[in-house]
Amino acid sequence: MRPFDYHRAATAAEAIHLPPLKGRRWLGGGTNLIDLMRKGVEHPAALVDISDLPGAIEEAADGSVVIGAAARNSAVAAHPLVRTRYPMLARALLAGASAQVRNMATVGGNLMQRTRCLYFADAAGSRCNKRIPGSGCDARDGFTRYHAILGISPECIAAHPSDMAVALAALDARVHVGSAAGTRTIALTDFHCLPGDHPDIETVLSPTELILAVELPPSQLAARSDYRKVRDRASYAFALVSVAAGMLLDGDRITDIRIALGGVATKPWRALRAEAVLRGERASPEAFLRAAEAELADALPLPGNAFKVELTKRTLAAVLTRLSGDAA
Numbered sequence: 001m002r003p004f005d006y007h008r009a010a011t012a013a014e015a016i017h018l019p020p021l022k023g024r025r026w027l028g029g030g031t032n033l034i035d036l037m038r039k040g041v042e043h044p045a046a047l048v049d050i051s052d053l054p055g056a057i058e059e060a061a062d063g064s065v066v067i068g069a070a071a072r073n074s075a076v077a078a079h080p081l082v083r084t085r086y087p088m089l090a091r092a093l094l095a096g097a098s099a100q101v102r103n104m105a106t107v108g109g110n111l112m113q114r115t116r117c118l119y120f121a122d123a124a125g126s127r128c129n130k131r132i133p134g135s136g137c138d139a140r141d142g143f144t145r146y147h148a149i150l151g152i153s154p155e156c157i158a159a160h161p162s163d164m165a166v167a168l169a170a171l172d173a174r175v176h177v178g179s180a181a182g183t184r185t186i187a188l189t190d191f192h193c194l195p196g197d198h199p200d201i202e203t204v205l206s207p208t209e210l211i212l213a214v215e216l217p218p219s220q221l222a223a224r225s226d227y228r229k230v231r232d233r234a235s236y237a238f239a240l241v242s243v244a245a246g247m248l249l250d251g252d253r254i255t256d257i258r259i260a261l262g263g264v265a266t267k268p269w270r271a272l273r274a275e276a277v278l279r280g281e282r283a284s285p286e287a288f289l290r291a292a293e294a295e296l297a298d299a300l301p302l303p304g305n306a307f308k309v310e311l312t313k314r315t316l317a318a319v320l321t322r323l324s325g326d327a328a
Helices: 012-016 033-038 073-078 080-085 087-096 099-104 107-112 164-170 272-278 285-295 307-327
Strands: 005-008 024-027 046-049 057-059 065-068 174-179 182-187 210-216 225-230 241-250 253-262
Touching: 012 174, 012 210, 024 033, 057 080, 065 080, 073 080, 073 087, 073 099, 073 107, 080 087, 087 099, 087 164, 087 225, 087 241, 107 164, 107 210, 164 225, 164 241, 164 253, 225 307, 241 307, 253 272, 253 285, 253 307, 272 285, 285 307
Parallel strands: 005 046, 024 046
Antiparallel strands: 057 065, 065 210, 174 182, 174 210, 225 241, 241 253
16 A cells, blocks of 8 residues: 555534645545555545545425435435435345444445445456456456446446445435535435546546535435345355335336336436336336336447346346335
8 A cells, every 4th residue: 555645533524624735635534445445446545534524414494304424324324314215225235344444434435335346356466447448358358247228338347336325315315525616415316427438437526526415305205215236145245236216106007107127228227218208107027028128228238247137137027016005
């Protein structure tokens, strides 16, 4: 690990008004960043420790729930407002890691975590455009079981690792960020970037911006929602496929729906095509299959992950069948 400067901030204002530091990174729980520094993937010149920032979880006047960026994942998953109003988020967090990791990991850090692609993490022996732009992508001709089939580019096929962010995408969450220049709000679905020609650019944040909070807007369908994760082993594994979904029905007709996919895309994937197919339709296995096929029409699987196409269809149909049955 290379030497670096270290600063500890007691407040968000203190953190964002520190003098500009080239190569600065924010340090929350450190469950991803420190690991990447040890592996030689990340080389920050300076760390600004924001682990002492408040992580309050509060209801706003309009009924939305605002979660401080420093809130620990375990605290969010256990909070009564989250468990009762946004159960898919609680389930996604509980599916995401061990209890020890959830006790350390923060909401802001979860959004900023980098891919778990084996080739990205192999700084000594593999080419990776996300790690070194223009160096190539060894994953394409390698072991691709855990890689993406949606949103990929010739430069990168790495899947986004977050469970939490998939649920947030389905919940129309908004990310509040701040810098010395002021604050702004970003839709979660716009927060992460597709790889395109620049897989090293992973979010729309500037280097000086800090995540302050995540806002969950009021949602009628969120209370009847689910998160399902399919993985190679029962615990502490990243998703092969995950589905976050919420549904509103009038009888057997779908009046509103939200769907997001994980494990299959280069960013938390809002399934807008599937939603469009289902909105106004009667809930049925046939409708669920049409929706899944529409969403996966542009999938670009490789031989090692082609199974994800059918697995995604089956998982999505299973989640929607459960929700339509629960709501009947």
